[in-house]
Amino acid sequence: MSKECSDPQSMEGAARPRLVLVVESTSRGNGGIARVARLLAWVAEAEQREGRLRAELVVLSAADPDQGWRFPIHLAHGSRARFVAQVHRSALWSTHVLYDFPNMARAHSPVLRLLRPYMTGLMGVEIWPGGHHPRRRAAERARSLWAISAFTRDVAARTLAWHRDIPVCWLATEEDDAPEAAANTSRANVAIVARLEMSHGGKGHRELIEAWPSVVQRVPGARLLVVGTGGGESELRAMAACSSERDSIEFRGYVPEEEMPALWAEASVLAMPSRREGFGLAYIEAMRHSLPVVASVHDAGREVNIHGETGFNVNLEDPTDLPNRLCELLLNPELRARMGENGERRWYQHFRRSCFISRFRPILHDFLKPGHRQPPGAGEGEAE
Numbered sequence: 001m002s003k004e005c006s007d008p009q010s011m012e013g014a015a016r017p018r019l020v021l022v023v024e025s026t027s028r029g030n031g032g033i034a035r036v037a038r039l040l041a042w043v044a045e046a047e048q049r050e051g052r053l054r055a056e057l058v059v060l061s062a063a064d065p066d067q068g069w070r071f072p073i074h075l076a077h078g079s080r081a082r083f084v085a086q087v088h089r090s091a092l093w094s095t096h097v098l099y100d101f102p103n104m105a106r107a108h109s110p111v112l113r114l115l116r117p118y119m120t121g122l123m124g125v126e127i128w129p130g131g132h133h134p135r136r137r138a139a140e141r142a143r144s145l146w147a148i149s150a151f152t153r154d155v156a157a158r159t160l161a162w163h164r165d166i167p168v169c170w171l172a173t174e175e176d177d178a179p180e181a182a183a184n185t186s187r188a189n190v191a192i193v194a195r196l197e198m199s200h201g202g203k204g205h206r207e208l209i210e211a212w213p214s215v216v217q218r219v220p221g222a223r224l225l226v227v228g229t230g231g232g233e234s235e236l237r238a239m240a241a242c243s244s245e246r247d248s249i250e251f252r253g254y255v256p257e258e259e260m261p262a263l264w265a266e267a268s269v270l271a272m273p274s275r276r277e278g279f280g281l282a283y284i285e286a287m288r289h290s291l292p293v294v295a296s297v298h299d300a301g302r303e304v305n306i307h308g309e310t311g312f313n314v315n316l317e318d319p320t321d322l323p324n325r326l327c328e329l330l331l332n333p334e335l336r337a338r339m340g341e342n343g344e345r346r347w348y349q350h351f352r353r354s355c356f357i358s359r360f361r362p363i364l365h366d367f368l369k370p371g372h373r374q375p376p377g378a379g380e381g382e383a384e
Helices: 031-049 080-093 110-115 133-140 150-159 205-218 233-241 257-266 281-288 321-330 333-350 353-368
Strands: 018-023 054-059 073-075 096-099 118-122 144-147 189-193 223-227 249-253 269-271 293-296 311-314
Touching: 018 031, 018 080, 031 054, 031 353, 054 080, 080 096, 080 110, 096 353, 118 133, 118 150, 144 150, 144 353, 189 205, 189 257, 189 281, 205 223, 205 233, 205 321, 223 257, 233 249, 257 281, 269 281, 269 321, 281 293, 281 333, 293 321, 311 321, 321 333
Parallel strands: 018 054, 018 096, 054 073, 096 118, 118 144, 189 223, 189 269, 223 249, 269 293, 293 311
Antiparallel strands: none
16 A cells, blocks of 8 residues: 555556446435545546546436536436446447446446456445345456455455455545644544444444443533434434433434534544444544544454554454543543544545545556456356
């Protein structure tokens, strides 16, 4: 992994490829997957602007207007049939196809696999053992893969039918500048910003709610801000209602992206101690806003968040570790400020949009080179 933003590799002398980027959504209301799609689109825009390729974008569901990309955008408006048809039309125009994640790559039919190579990203959940088999097959049939973290890459090495050296490209925020407002160190609000789910070990909501009485006992007035929606909401609300500190647990629901700066300004700490997080965009958003992070030792959080420097990575097998670290941060404004400053520095060095573009360009260039061999089974099987 590069330690700083580097210059993109040159592709001079090669014929200009035609790339189709196929994504689920680029709308700002569609969460992390849409953010990844927008980051990939900015890479394609940069490559096209510098004359290295020509690009098109195919979107299954929704796209916000005026993103600034200067290539054709084809919207399927949620129609799977229209989407698959457009993927095939665009793929026949192209030389290469890039999917944001394996669920979209299921549109790449056996005929297309013979005609056009494709690459897809590995976001995490699609490759967990016992996960969605069609998505895993779509990953296995790709000519090239890339992973959003070393943790996700290592899981892929254990679960996919074939494995070569899968490059890692950390994700990024879409901004290159930090917000002007400084972090407020006088409050005691812990925020978790994540989809409310109980599957795959969850995002850490259960552990935070269980730990919360111990935190409030030592930090009177502390509040837990639960931001997000999802299939586990009713179960988590019921769990919080049974807590002795239920009055200090607030479910904020869905917060639009334009309102998130106010939420970050209200928070003292971002805590998302998950067990199987593939990367964790919330971590780097918190760092950008100079907030310390509490992640876990069990997943990609330990890659993004540096223990003892930008926050803490807790061991969820030790039920005292999470509340102790939260209290350590909430009771020490100077520690929070120092870790927040360290986090902002780390964000600036690794997790800005321009850093993602520089990291992803060599991965894309390698995929676009002629002569790559297909992995075993890449041209076999039936369309999903």
